[in-house]
Amino acid sequence: GAGVSQSPSNKVTEKGKDVELRCDPISGHTALYWYRQSLGQGLEFLIYFQGNSAPDKSGLPSDRFSAERTGGSVSTLTIQRTQQEDSAVYLCASRHISGTSGGETQYFGPGTRLLVL
Amino acid sequence: SQQGEEDPQALSIQEGENATMNCSYKTSINNLQWYRQNSGRGLVHLILIRSNEREKHSGRLRVTLDTSKKSSSLLITASRAADTASYFCASGGGSNYKLTFGKGTLLTVNP
Numbered sequence: 001g002a003g004v005s006q007s008p009s010n011k012v013t014e015k016g017k018d019v020e021l022r023c024d025p026i027s028g029h030t031a032l033y034w035y036r037q038s039l040g041q042g043l044e045f046l047i048y049f050q051g052n053s054a055p056d057k058s059g060l061p062s063d064r065f066s067a068e069r070t071g072g073s074v075s076t077l078t079i080q081r082t083q084q085e086d087s088a089v090y091l092c093a094s095r096h097i098s099g100t101s102g103g104e105t106q107y108f109g110p111g112t113r114l115l116v117l
Numbered sequence: 118s119q120q121g122e123e124d125p126q127a128l129s130i131q132e133g134e135n136a137t138m139n140c141s142y143k144t145s146i147n148n149l150q151w152y153r154q155n156s157g158r159g160l161v162h163l164i165l166i167r168s169n170e171r172e173k174h175s176g177r178l179r180v181t182l183d184t185s186k187k188s189s190s191l192l193i194t195a196s197r198a199a200d201t202a203s204y205f206c207a208s209g210g211g212s213n214y215k216l217t218f219g220k221g222t223l224l225t226v227n228p
Contacts, residue, residue: 004159031214033215033216035218040220041220042205042218042219042220042221043160043205043207043218045215045216045217045218048215056215089158091159091160093160095214104147104148104150104165104209104214105150105162105165106160106162106216107162108152108159108160108161109159110158110159111158111159
């Protein structure tokens with residue numbers, strides 16, 4: 001079936017503008033994660049959604065960052081008043097949570113490469 | 118903060134050789150996973166080893182886990198040029214299944 005998709009693939013914006021990044025998880029996956037990856041670095045956790053539970057926002061770097069997940073499916077990550085240090089690849093991942101011990105694997109989208117000029 | 122730390126940061130080998138990458142973590146885990154990333158894009162899951170397992174195989178991959186040393190290793194045997202990528206370990210634990218990723222090892226396999 002279809003994997004995780006993200007749009008846009010690339011985004012160039014000017015400092016101070018707002019951007020919205022979209023993630024379509026795998027159908028039926030109840031857990032959704034956003035990560036940020038700066039050049040040559042590992043993944044930095046941003047936010048986690050699971051079903052109807054309150055999201056874990058502990059990784060959001062500032063109040064300029066927010067995310068929503070509508071209808072338990074599509075998610076958007078919004079960055080307001082972008083700064084040059086926001087330039088990075090933003091990765092989304094989804095995961096199926098089941099009652100069994102399996103399902104720990106996260107399935108990643110191709111990412112959105114954001115460049116703030 | 119990053120919990121997993123891979124070692125080495127970069128590794129260059131010839132096709133056919135074996136590649137070994139190591140990972141250390143700091144807190145207790147439920148499982149440890151290895152992912153591969155090509156060209157700074159999405160990550161692909163390779164293998165998962167649970168905290169009660171010591172070794173696991175999948176094709177040309179062998180993963181070991183030493184919970185007493187809080188370390189894991191990934192061995193790729195008979196490497197191919199197509200194995201060139203960044204490899205990340207990710208430690209899993211906690212009720213929200215949040216993974217903590219290291220900074221990765223950049224593997225280059227020369228033809």
